[in-house]
Amino acid sequence: MSQFLIALIASGTILIIILSTDLGTRKVTNMRVLRSILAVVIVIAAFVHSLPLDGNDPSLQLAGIGAGVISGLIAAALLPAHRNSAGEIVTKGGIGYALVWIVLSAGRVAFAYGSEHWFADGIMRFSIDQKLSGQDVYSNAFVFMSLSMVLTRTAVLLARRRRLLAQGAPAAGNTAAAQGTSARTH
Secondary structure, three states: HHHHHHHHHHHHHHHHHHHHHHHHEEEEEHHHHHHHHHHHHHHHHHHHHOOOOOOOOHHHHHHHHHHHHHHHHHHHHOEEEEOOOOOEEEEEOHHHHOOOHHHHHHHHHHHHHHHHOHHHHHHHHHHHHOOOOOOOHHHHHHHHHHHHHHHHHHHHHHHHHHHHHHHOOOOOOHHHHHHHHHHHHO
């Protein structure tokens, strides 16, 4: 499968799942989180067939992961979480959040297309100069970028949910003290 087709399918799949679960006001549920993690597992199984470790291959793949983590943090910053009037934890994904995902997904696909059609010779020279083994290392770097972006956004979402749950639940000692105080005042 060509690098372009891998980027198109992987990025498109992740984009559809993320935008369909995050745009607008959405409850933070276990299923919502699980759906993102399942997408990551499926994409890895479908598109990562080898793990090139020659020359600078690990560095490029780690750079993809690093870029994904940074991008995931940026996206997560645009996905605020709060309690709604019913006390449920919700997020609100707007246009800025969607644009981060769309621009990065389109960029990965455009690079993959360009590396096959617009600047194939330049990529070949760059690969030789930088001791990169070839197409698989680029595909993996982009897949790892997408996946680490999803996992980072998911980790931030879980941390926010945990924080909001802790803020909303009174501590056991405080509940007993409050009941004792209220019993004494009545």
